[in-house]
Amino acid sequence: METLFAEKEEIIWYLACRAEDVPVDGGACVLINGHQIAIYNFARRGEWYATDNECPHRQQMALSRGMIGSQGDEPKVACPFHKKTFSLQTGQCLNDDGYQIMTFPVKVTNGMVYIGVE
Amino acid sequence: MNTNKMRHVVVVGNGMVGYKFCEKLVAKQKNGVQFTLTVFGEEPRVAYDRVHLSAYFDGKTAEDLTMAPESWYAENGIQLYLTDPVVDIDRKRKEVRSHHGMVVPYDYLILATGSGAFVPPVAGVEKDGVFVYRTIEDLDLIQSYARRARKGAVMGGGLLGLEAAKALLDLGLETAHVIEFAPRLMPRQIDDAGSGILQRQLEALGLNIHLSKSTQEITGEDTIKGIQFADGSTLDVDMLIISAGIRPRDELAKATGLDTHPRGGIVVDNFLQTADPAVFAIGECAVVHHMIYGLVAPGYEMAEVVASRLMGEEKEFKPFDMSTKLKLIGTDVASFGDPFIAEPSCRTIAYENKAKGVYKRINISADGKTLLGGILVGDADQYNMLLQTCKNKTILPPDPEDLILGSRGGEEAGAGVMGLPDDALICSCEAITKAMLCHEIGENGHTTIDSLKKATKACTGCGGCTPLVKDLIQGVQKQQGHYVRNVLCEHIDYTRQELLDLVKMNSLKTFDDVLDTFGKGDGCEVCKPAVASILASLWNENILEKGRATIQDSNDRFLANIQKGGTYSVVPRIPGGEITPDKLIVIGQVAKKYGLYTKITGGQRIDLFGAHVGDLPLIWEELINAGFESGHAYGKSLRTVKSCVGSTWCRFGVQDSVSFAIEVEDRYKGVRSPHKIKSGVSGCIRECAEAQSKDFGIIATEKGWNLYVGGNGGSKPQHAQLLASDVDKETCIRYIDRFLMFYIKTADPLTRTATWMNKMEGGMTYLKAVVVDDVLGIADDLEREMQLLVDTFKCEWKEVVDNPELRKRFAHFVNVPEQKDPTVEFESLREMKRAKEWK
Numbered sequence: 002m003e004t005l006f007a008e009k010e011e012i013i014w015y016l017a018c019r020a021e022d023v024p025v026d027g028g029a030c031v032l033i034n035g036h037q038i039a040i041y042n043f044a045r046r047g048e049w050y051a052t053d054n055e056c057p058h059r060q061q062m063a064l065s066r067g068m069i070g071s072q073g074d075e076p077k078v079a080c081p082f083h084k085k086t087f088s089l090q091t092g093q094c095l096n097d098d099g100y101q102i103m104t105f106p107v108k109v110t111n112g113m114v115y116i117g118v119e
Numbered sequence: 120m121n122t123n124k125m126r127h128v129v130v131v132g133n134g135m136v137g138y139k140f141c142e143k144l145v146a147k148q149k150n151g152v153q154f155t156l157t158v159f160g161e162e163p164r165v166a167y168d169r170v171h172l173s174a175y176f177d178g179k180t181a182e183d184l185t186m187a188p189e190s191w192y193a194e195n196g197i198q199l200y201l202t203d204p205v206v207d208i209d210r211k212r213k214e215v216r217s218h219h220g221m222v223v224p225y226d227y228l229i230l231a232t233g234s235g236a237f238v239p240p241v242a243g244v245e246k247d248g249v250f251v252y253r254t255i256e257d258l259d260l261i262q263s264y265a266r267r268a269r270k271g272a273v274m275g276g277g278l279l280g281l282e283a284a285k286a287l288l289d290l291g292l293e294t295a296h297v298i299e300f301a302p303r304l305m306p307r308q309i310d311d312a313g314s315g316i317l318q319r320q321l322e323a324l325g326l327n328i329h330l331s332k333s334t335q336e337i338t339g340e341d342t343i344k345g346i347q348f349a350d351g352s353t354l355d356v357d358m359l360i361i362s363a364g365i366r367p368r369d370e371l372a373k374a375t376g377l378d379t380h381p382r383g384g385i386v387v388d389n390f391l392q393t394a395d396p397a398v399f400a401i402g403e404c405a406v407v408h409h410m411i412y413g414l415v416a417p418g419y420e421m422a423e424v425v426a427s428r429l430m431g432e433e434k435e436f437k438p439f440d441m442s443t444k445l446k447l448i449g450t451d452v453a454s455f456g457d458p459f460i461a462e463p464s465c466r467t468i469a470y471e472n473k474a475k476g477v478y479k480r481i482n483i484s485a486d487g488k489t490l491l492g493g494i495l496v497g498d499a500d501q502y503n504m505l506l507q508t509c510k511n512k513t514i515l516p517p518d519p520e521d522l523i524l525g526s527r528g529g530e531e532a533g534a535g536v537m538g539l540p541d542d543a544l545i546c547s548c549e550a551i552t553k554a555m556l557c558h559e560i561g562e563n564g565h566t567t568i569d570s571l572k573k574a575t576k577a578c579t580g581c582g583g584c585t586p587l588v589k590d591l592i593q594g595v596q597k598q599q600g601h602y603v604r605n606v607l608c609e610h611i612d613y614t615r616q617e618l619l620d621l622v623k624m625n626s627l628k629t630f631d632d633v634l635d636t637f638g639k640g641d642g643c644e645v646c647k648p649a650v651a652s653i654l655a656s657l658w659n660e661n662i663l664e665k666g667r668a669t670i671q672d673s674n675d676r677f678l679a680n681i682q683k684g685g686t687y688s689v690v691p692r693i694p695g696g697e698i699t700p701d702k703l704i705v706i707g708q709v710a711k712k713y714g715l716y717t718k719i720t721g722g723q724r725i726d727l728f729g730a731h732v733g734d735l736p737l738i739w740e741e742l743i744n745a746g747f748e749s750g751h752a753y754g755k756s757l758r759t760v761k762s763c764v765g766s767t768w769c770r771f772g773v774q775d776s777v778s779f780a781i782e783v784e785d786r787y788k789g790v791r792s793p794h795k796i797k798s799g800v801s802g803c804i805r806e807c808a809e810a811q812s813k814d815f816g817i818i819a820t821e822k823g824w825n826l827y828v829g830g831n832g833g834s835k836p837q838h839a840q841l842l843a844s845d846v847d848k849e850t851c852i853r854y855i856d857r858f859l860m861f862y863i864k865t866a867d868p869l870t871r872t873a874t875w876m877n878k879m880e881g882g883m884t885y886l887k888a889v890v891v892d893d894v895l896g897i898a899d900d901l902e903r904e905m906q907l908l909v910d911t912f913k914c915e916w917k918e919v920v921d922n923p924e925l926r927k928r929f930a931h932f933v934n935v936p937e938q939k940d941p942t943v944e945f946e947s948l949r950e951m952k953r954a955k956e957w958k
């Protein structure tokens with residue numbers, strides 16, 4: 002229990018943007034500490050997600066411009082360049098085992114979006 | 120269990136075959152490990168796919184080509200040493216010693232040292248600018264040298280040499296030569312007639328072919344300047360790739376006293392064993408059946424044989440089929456069975472079409488019953504079937520020429536892939552039979568290529584079997600009584616045509632409405648753009664409003680094509696290719712101001728590349744103020760209507776093709792469709808606008824206009840077919856309205872008109888009946904629906920420029936909208952710029 006708690010405490014929440022800056026059922030990119038993070042407003046599921054903006058396939062800063070959707074129950078985003086898709090929950094690439102992106106916790110309070118970075 | 124101590128296997132060489140051996144041995148001993156493995160590789164990286172090496176020049180990375188990541192070796196307990204060749208084998212002590220001084224004992228030693236490029240002893244081969252084509256490092260060297268070179272040559276007109284020559288062209292050299300010692304190209308695979316056809320195709324693409332040329336010397340000081348031939352002639356070149364064959368890496372075996380072949384290679388028996396029972400050789404370094412098998416599939420089979428034997432299974436390496444099929448610079452070349460056997464030992468049927476660049480030859484047994492071999496150049500669609508017919512000794516139909524000509528009238532020759540025997544080898548790289556695949560498809564429900572790849576590894580080697588495997592999937596499903604419907608995806612269980620009708624009848628206007636009513640889940644990158652296209656084709660409302668922006672493909676969402684590096688291109692509409700000097704000046708000014716690369720496109724207009732997403736609205740504002748509109752270069756919609764100058768200037772023109780092209784382009788601009796549509800209008804039969812290669816093309820006649828439909832460029836070019844002749848403009852437009860709307864309503868997603876028509880039952884006859892004779896009684900509806908789209912056209916970019924809410928979406932960072940993406944980088948290129956190459 003204790004370790005879990007300690008881990009939680011280490012998350013720092015950054016103010017990312019206003020909720021309305023992220024299109025409904027789409028993504029947008031924010032710059033946090035020099036790091037490009039893609040935020041997704043998955044309104045259809047009533048959920049928010051955040052991942053790296055960079056697609057590891059060809060190092061393109063593009064995932065925030067991708068289409069989101071689901072595969073079975075898994076929420077995912079498709080890179081606009083060559084349509085590699087990534088789980089928004091785990092960051093695992095769903096159509097090519099070799100790739101993985103980072104995911105971040107998101108919270109939305111009073112119309113503001115915050116990203117948690119460990 | 121085994122009480123003996125674990126035995127140790129050392130593999131020398133981490134190439135394709137060495138890796139495959141490890142993979143097979145690991146798989147075979149999944150339960151009950153009996154061997155530990157150590158692998159030595161001389162190259163600095165883990166085994167990669169050498170067969171697709173040239174893809175490295177098309178943007179594949181070393182990582183993409185990797186057979187299995189380094190972590191795979193560790194996970195399977197394999198000790199891997201890279202950049203560390205074995206330099207000595209002590210067969211008495213059963214030890215190997217590496218360059219870095221590692222000494223490792225073995226119980227079994229597997230030599231998988233492959234080959235190196237054979238460099239003939241010609242004076243001057245050591246000069247700068249002379250390369251071989253075998254490893255990723257070779258390609259890196261070639262690529263960086265090619266930046267400074269203009270003229271290149273390849274020594275060797277075999278399979279690899281031609282591939283290397285293509286690479287030279289792709290690398291941007293102005294001229295590329297191929298020098299072959301023999302009197303024909305690909306002497307091992309094809310005959311003189313086939314070589315002749317291939318040569319014409321290659322020459323048409325810009326390669327210079329020199330046959331029967333013997334190279335005497337490579338001239339130049341330290342750096343290559345040219346080539347001197349034995350016949351006295353010379354050739355000026357800046358670089359040369361030598362591709363004159365392979366030389367098996369047998370030096371290690373020789374040094375340790377193993378038997379090697381006078382022309383190179385480690386001699387082994389049918390079990391791949393050398394005279395020393397603890398030492399095996401596999402792959403391109405092994406001489407089996409008195410030959411080197413220079414292909415990967417037999418190498419894999421050798422790996423299988425040795426891995427099996429170590430596990431105590433009986434297995435022998437049998438003479439292996441050396442049939443090959445490849446695509447050389449867009450030309451199919453294939454040979455199978457015995458391609459060269461000639462009369463009187465057989466009956467040969469040959470077909471040659473110089474105009475089309477096609478040559479086909481089949482050799483049939485003297486009794487006419489079986490196929491012995493053959494050659495295909497220019498069109499190898501029948502390769503897989505012929506190969507199977509040959510290998511399985513299938514009894515031939517009474518008119519065997521149907522095999523290469525296709526049967527004229529009546530059913531197709533042969534019963535297709537489903538008619539093959541169960542043990543027919545479909546994927547020869549991985550030794551997978553028809554029965555194995557049918558089992559996975561039918562019993563285990565692997566009905567997509569992706570899942571079959573995972574389940575069986577079929578199609579993962581050279582990929583040549585993919586078309587056959589696709590046919591098998593369809594065939595098995597049909598056999599099981601499944602009606603194969605082209606439904607959109609897991610979320611929407613309707614075909615595009617069904618969905619379009621449903622959306623229309625229910626007046627649905629947003630994606631959520633469509634999904635809630637007719638789908639399930641959250642949608643995906645397949646159904647979203649398909650629904651977006653349907654909504655636009657039906658209602659023609661702005662594609663970025665009412666939550667529709669995020670269901671568009673990225674290009675539509677930003678009304679621009681995304682480029683390498685993440686910038687966008689800007690393509691203003693230039694109807695019919697006609698443009699005023701003032702507008703040209705504006706394009707120049709805008710390009711200069713925003714630092715854009717400009718190029719005349721293949722569609723008679725101007726593309727401006729390298730725009731940051733945040734600059735797009737500013738750029739378009741200036742263009743729109745100067746009277747431009749969106750060119751929809753990003754949309755699945757009308758692209759260009761190409762025109763030739765026609766009767767206004769041309770001495771042959773019989774009608775004003777430019778005016779008609781502009782009229783047509785203005786009418787259909789912005790109309791969203793299942794795929795992009797292109798058109799052209801020519802002023803006379805000389806056809807300078809290439810209208811017959813377009814989705815719909817118009818050619819002027821003395822009496823009016825001929826309308827052609829269903830043409831296509833792209834990877835599978837196809838001529839358009841005549842739909843109506845000598846019609847007046849009004850009739851022509853009416854037919855186009857009907858044709859396009861019928862296409863929009865019934866085609867599958869991302870299907871061009873040509874493919875749609877090819878799949879249509881009844882083909883052109885049926886289409887004519889619908890469009891011209893109106894047998895379905897829908898012509899009025901089609902015209903009305905098209906008129907609605909024409910009447911509701913608005914320039915999307917103008918709407919964005921005028922709408923602050925929509926403009927806001929064009930920023931890279933929503934929290935710092937004024938900042939551009941700092942990772943975007945350019946390189947300079949001929950006074951302009953280009954996107955930085957991706958890694």
Ligand code: SRM
Binds near residue numbers: 680682688
């Ligand atoms: C710019 C241009 C090349 C050039 O520098 O000339 C071009 C560039 C692209 N073409 Fe093309 N095509 C261009 C003329 C053509 C032509 C020639 C023509 O239109 O006369 C063809 C063959 C004719 C045809 O389509 O039938 C052509 C056949 C393709 C195809 C293959 C289509 C097919 O049916 O097989 C694709 C791939 C696709 O659409 O899926 C493609 C796709 C592309 C894309 C969109 C690839 C992509 O997704 O990024 C390129 C993006 C350009 C950009 O970012 O703006 N492009 N492309 C030409 C733009 C013409 C224009 O003014 O709009």
Ligand SMILES: Cc1cc2nc3c(=O)[nH]c(=O)nc-3n(C[C@H](O)[C@H](O)[C@H](O)COP(=O)(O)OP(=O)(O)OC[C@H]3O[C@@H](n4cnc5c(N)ncnc54)[C@H](O)[C@@H]3O)c2cc1C
Binds near residue numbers: 162206
């Ligand atoms: C450009 C190109 C295109 C090709 N196209 C095709 C094709 O379309 N179809 C086809 O079937 N085949 C094709 N081939 C041939 C195919 O790549 C080879 O048949 C295959 O790679 C042979 O595998 P191998 O493991 O025997 O040898 P390799 O892949 O050459 O691997 C041998 C490895 O052993 C290493 N080695 C050598 N000596 C030592 C040592 N003493 N210690 C440690 N390591 C050592 C080498 O550095 C090398 O990495 C092509 C080859 C090339 C170069």
Ligand code: SF4
């Ligand atoms: S412009 Fe067309 S042909 Fe050229 S690289 Fe892009 S898609 Fe290929």
Ligand code: FES
Binds near residue numbers: 061080083084085
């Ligand atoms: S860059 Fe994302 S899929 Fe290629």
